[in-house]
Amino acid sequence: MDDRRPRSFYFLAAFFIAYVLFLYGPMFAIYILSFQGPDGGLTFPMNGVSLTWFSKLFAGTGIVDIGAAFKRSLKLGLVVMALTVVISVAAGMAFRRPFRGAAILFYTAIASLIMPSIITSLGIALEFRLLDDFMTRHGVNIGLGRWAEGWTTGMGLFTSGLGAHLTWTLPFGLLIMFAIFNRFDGRLEEAARDLGATPWQTFRHVVLPIILPSVIGIGLFGFTLSWDELARSSQAIGSVNTLPLELQGLTTTVTKPDIYALGTLTSAVSFLVISLALIAILVLQARQRRHGSDAGKGMV
Amino acid sequence: MTQQRRSIAWLQAAPMMLVFALFFLLPLVLVIIVSAWDYNEYEMIPALSLRGYTDTFEGCIADLPNLCTILKTYLKTVKLCLLTWALTLLIGFTVAYFLAFHVRSKTWQIVLSLLCTIPFWTSNVIRMIAWIPLLGRNGLVNKGLQGAGVITQPVEWLLFSEFSVVLALVHLFTFFMVVPIFNSMIRIDKRLIEAAYDAGATGWQTLVNVIIPLAKPGIVIGSIFVVTIVMGDFITIGVMGGQQIASAGKIIEARLNALQFPAAAANAVILLGITILIISSLTRIVDIRKEL
Numbered sequence: 001m002d003d004r005r006p007r008s009f010y011f012l013a014a015f016f017i018a019y020v021l022f023l024y025g026p027m028f029a030i031y032i033l034s035f036q037g038p039d040g041g042l043t044f045p046m047n048g049v050s051l052t053w054f055s056k057l058f059a060g061t062g063i064v065d066i067g068a069a070f071k072r073s074l075k076l077g078l079v080v081m082a083l084t085v086v087i088s089v090a091a092g093m094a095f096r097r098p099f100r101g102a103a104i105l106f107y108t109a110i111a112s113l114i115m116p117s118i119i120t121s122l123g124i125a126l127e128f129r130l131l132d133d134f135m136t137r138h139g140v141n142i143g144l145g146r147w148a149e150g151w152t153t154g155m156g157l158f159t160s161g162l163g164a165h166l167t168w169t170l171p172f173g174l175l176i177m178f179a180i181f182n183r184f185d186g187r188l189e190e191a192a193r194d195l196g197a198t199p200w201q202t203f204r205h206v207v208l209p210i211i212l213p214s215v216i217g218i219g220l221f222g223f224t225l226s227w228d229e230l231a232r233s234s235q236a237i238g239s240v241n242t243l244p245l246e247l248q249g250l251t252t253t254v255t256k257p258d259i260y261a262l263g264t265l266t267s268a269v270s271f272l273v274i275s276l277a278l279i280a281i282l283v284l285q286a287r288q289r290r291h292g293s294d295a296g297k298g299m300v
Numbered sequence: 301m302t303q304q305r306r307s308i309a310w311l312q313a314a315p316m317m318l319v320f321a322l323f324f325l326l327p328l329v330l331v332i333i334v335s336a337w338d339y340n341e342y343e344m345i346p347a348l349s350l351r352g353y354t355d356t357f358e359g360c361i362a363d364l365p366n367l368c369t370i371l372k373t374y375l376k377t378v379k380l381c382l383l384t385w386a387l388t389l390l391i392g393f394t395v396a397y398f399l400a401f402h403v404r405s406k407t408w409q410i411v412l413s414l415l416c417t418i419p420f421w422t423s424n425v426i427r428m429i430a431w432i433p434l435l436g437r438n439g440l441v442n443k444g445l446q447g448a449g450v451i452t453q454p455v456e457w458l459l460f461s462e463f464s465v466v467l468a469l470v471h472l473f474t475f476f477m478v479v480p481i482f483n484s485m486i487r488i489d490k491r492l493i494e495a496a497y498d499a500g501a502t503g504w505q506t507l508v509n510v511i512i513p514l515a516k517p518g519i520v521i522g523s524i525f526v527v528t529i530v531m532g533d534f535i536t537i538g539v540m541g542g543q544q545i546a547s548a549g550k551i552i553e554a555r556l557n558a559l560q561f562p563a564a565a566a567n568a569v570i571l572l573g574i575t576i577l578i579i580s581s582l583t584r585i586v587d588i589r590k591e592l
Contacts (some may be wrong), residue, residue, distance in 0.1 A: 008402075166323060167323050
């Protein structure tokens, strides 16, 4: 084939650009509109430029207590991120050998990924509802008095909410681990073992440094998926709300640009986390290239 | 030694097993059990009853040949689902094709893929409300059309309509098509395409007879994602439909808000049945495990 671009290239490139505009255009519209002047409304044109809507957000006057929801989402996101990384890496290591239940675990993870979220959410809500009923009715009788007295609900951010988020983030973590180990050279570990490294040393000093960029990717998925999670949390979060839930609630009631300001703020956190993760990945990869293998470079 | 290694592997996988057992498998089993429980206005009663199901389809047989509300709702959900599926497939396939076959440098491939991925890491609600300033009665589209003299009155069906629901669903979930299809395409041996070219195939023939069959696994996986997400969706349909459009997911949500757990569970089981039906017919075509 000759090297000139075929005509289809230009058509497809135009299509791709249109798709990217479709992806980003609307988002940028609300980022711009969140700087709407004090008298501005929900749509263009801009009526001056100001930070009014952001300051309203922080003053807590406009809408419900956003600060608290913000902190809750942040805490939950960080916990989900940490757990997703640790549990996925461990399970990813496990899948390199045959073990009992491997196939079941794999298909469960896939099922959890593609299960309509409302069903998972309903199931968890139901589970905790049944637990609550059980504790209030029978808790004292079977010697659980210490917990059963004054039991209101087991539902909460770090019980049912955390569980709901993990059913969504862990499958992504596991699939990324599969992708890593499909390209991983097992001979590196054999070499470490032959040199007398313990399994932990092999993992810590050989495997982990190599897979670290992708592990950061798992963390990125863990945090962002949790930070923005809505459908699975909706029924399973208990009495308090996360930030996306507050935002969703606002869509029906708010008629002022504070909702855009909140959207801009939420996105800013997402973009901050994404850039930090990408920078970390790039730095690590550059370091790997510098300190990487000297095979074939004529050094003896 | 191998025995010991196997038990280590099992221990490494145990935390993940535990999470899925507690927060996915057990809840799922409970949904199925409770769907066959009785209930009254304020609590569920652990006695076998099919009220959850019969209440759902109440009056449906009497109404025939007219469709009752619930059947109409399911039909509408399937219709939205098929529309979204067709559009995401068309757009996703084209984007993946461009990235896989027309972008030649590895670096550009990564940069452009990232460009498509970043919105996935940001909030869905924000990506939904982002359409309001564009599609609203005084939005950019209406203003633009009025300014150009195409219309005199603002178009009402742009926002809080089935149109805006499908638009938002396509906007949110095309990503789930692009990634697996791109993943399949990138593995196609380029020599096969050259061979087709050398054998005299036109670009279109190569696409239909070589690329599409080899990209089928990605197409199937992407389709599973989009179909399951849209079938159970109640948030996008809620926000973009102005809470006026019913869907399978919204029925469950409404029943839950009324604290009718068995009825909600019964609807979840029905939805699950439909979803499994769709997925199993799709997985007939491809073995997921082999594609990772």
